[in-house]
Amino acid sequence: MANSAVPDRPVIDVAKGTVSPHLTRLLVRAGMAAGLDRSRLAGLPGLAVLDDEGIRIPTGTILRVWEMLSRLPWGARGGDRVMELWQPGALGVWDYLFPVSGTLEEGFRAAARHFTAIADPSDELRVTRDGGALTVSWRGPYRDLPEYPLIAEFVPHMLLMVASSAAGRRLAPLRVGLPDLASIASGRSAELYNTERVIDADHPSVTFAEADIAIPLPRADPALAAILDRHARLSIEAARPVLGWLDRFHTVLESAVADGPPGLDQVARRLGMSPRTLQRRLNKEGTSWREELERLRRRRVDRLLRETSLSVDSIATRVGFTDSRALRRAIHRWYGHGPPVIRGSGPS
Structure with a gap:
């Protein structure tokens, strides 16, 4: 085949x-x-x-x-x-x-x-x-x-x-x-x-x-x-x-997550605006800081669990969680079960 x-x-x-x-x-x-x-x-x-x-x-x-x-x-x-x-x-x-x-x-x-x-x-x-x-x-x-x-x-x-x-x-x-x-x-x-x-x-x-x-x-x-x-x-x-403002935000957010747990102040500074202005711009786009960070983390976690053999500790570090316990809690909140079930299902 x-x-x-x-x-x-x-x-x-x-x-x-x-x-x-x-x-x-x-x-x-x-x-x-x-x-x-x-x-x-x-x-x-x-x-x-x-x-x-x-x-x-x-x-x-x-x-x-x-x-x-x-x-x-x-x-x-x-x-x-x-x-x-x-x-x-x-x-x-x-x-x-x-x-x-x-x-x-x-x-x-x-x-x-x-x-x-x-x-x-x-x-x-x-x-x-x-x-x-x-x-x-x-x-x-x-x-x-x-x-x-x-x-x-x-x-x-x-x-x-x-x-x-x-x-x-x-x-x-x-x-x-x-x-x-x-x-x-x-x-x-x-x-x-x-x-x-x-x-x-x-x-x-x-x-x-x-x-x-x-x-x-x-x-x-x-x-x-x-x-x-x-x-x-x-x-x-x-x-x-040809990128819009929200696309620039996503690019900066992905870069920030790669460096560790990202903060609103940090991302706002990279975009050249205040944290309050950043929150206001996200609200105008129909989203929020928390929703965007959650969506990015979930997408990355899903891919790393399905497509790599990295440990949960390593994935937590790569995706910007403070520790593996915080990541496990998030996975249970997203899927209703733990990392082994996702990993066992293979690539999406």
Whole structure:
């Protein structure tokens, strides 16, 4: 069984907390066509310069747009309205990785390798072989968000659209996996995914037969594929992040936590403001110092417990708790059980 994972670390560091503007443009256009009030988009970081190909916008911005779309009266349809506006190249260099590849399998592996060209580095596209079948699955840290079912429904559809365009025909997958089957209206799976076999799965996925993934693509171009592979990486490294105030706060908070238990005064000083002003700015964003610190610590603790063998004492130090007892109390408050249960469940 083979697996294709995320890009190299330096690219992830450069792009952390951001996405490309390409998919956001499609989301905004689809939302406007469905009646989204343009005034609700005002002030979202990056949207004013969304046509600039050389930027990366905060991940929070695209999630906010997804949230707005999830509340629109789509009727019997959802995220597929977004792909109605798609044309090859609308997702930037990532789009072009497919048609120039030798086969669809090669295309998906290139797309997984350079998924950060359109997504946040915390999002992962996995390509897995199981016998003659190839499964492409998406994993992102958004499961607790109300808009997650819409995103999860959209991703397999997007993958099918770009792959079908590269193949020159509409592909019929062996199956599609969704973590929320209730999000698919009755009888809609055939229209959306060209298959009636939509199954319950931990992560959104689409599985193709050997006959589809191994056939040479009609526009394969090995020399151009090599050029685009390099360009995909360089475009991420050269992109300019457009960050909002809350993004700067998150960056400073993460840095402060890495140095030990952070204090409100310390973070406010790094941001060049008084503690009272910092609290006021957070309140205007609909959050608080305590909520932000708790959210960051919980995310880090969850990852370290699932993905490392560090002791609870070491994790407490890394995440800024005074000692392991304080960390154990927090874990019980968050999950209702102790660290061994989380560690035993494996990567999320």
